[in-house]
Amino acid sequence: MANYRASDSKREQFRRYLEKSGVLDTLTSVLVALYEEPDKPNNALDFIKLHMGAGGPEPADADALRMELTDLQQKCNLLMEENKELRTRLMQHEAPPDEEPGE
Template identity: 60%
Template sequence: MAYYKATDSKCEQFQRYLEKSKVLDILTKVLVAFYEEPEKPNSALEFLKHHLGATSPENLEIALLHLELAEMKEKYEAVVEENKKQSKACSA
């Protein structure tokens, strides 16, 4: 059993490292973007490489900004809808 505890500890440390360095956030955002892609690309690997900025560090930052923009647009639309519902409820 001691072996499993040591492994769990290493896994937990590695997971905390990935969380602290934002790797999990970046991977999650890219995978969500891939999932939400209306037309799936022929090469999933190329899609991931492109969105992770495999060609240059600047591309990664741009891809993250695009993902963040998409998230903000979704939040904005949700707030607009919520405001419309509240406006209708107040006027009724």
């Protein structure tokens, strides 16, 4: 009998923890949204993941973002090289600070 009360007490503590952290409210709202959905999705778990934000980006979106990142990194590298080259050219055309023009 004491074992039953101990596990019941742990359950109650866990329930309070979930309630306090907002998990129960979030789960309830997602499940209500699924219940009120007129066209039930084929995969209820995907619906729940999507509405809880755990789904993450779609694989196609992730691939597109990776490609864009690679492209932007290449552009950045090209611009850094161009900047370095232009700075070198500028330094060649500037007069040293101790020389006056016309001397």
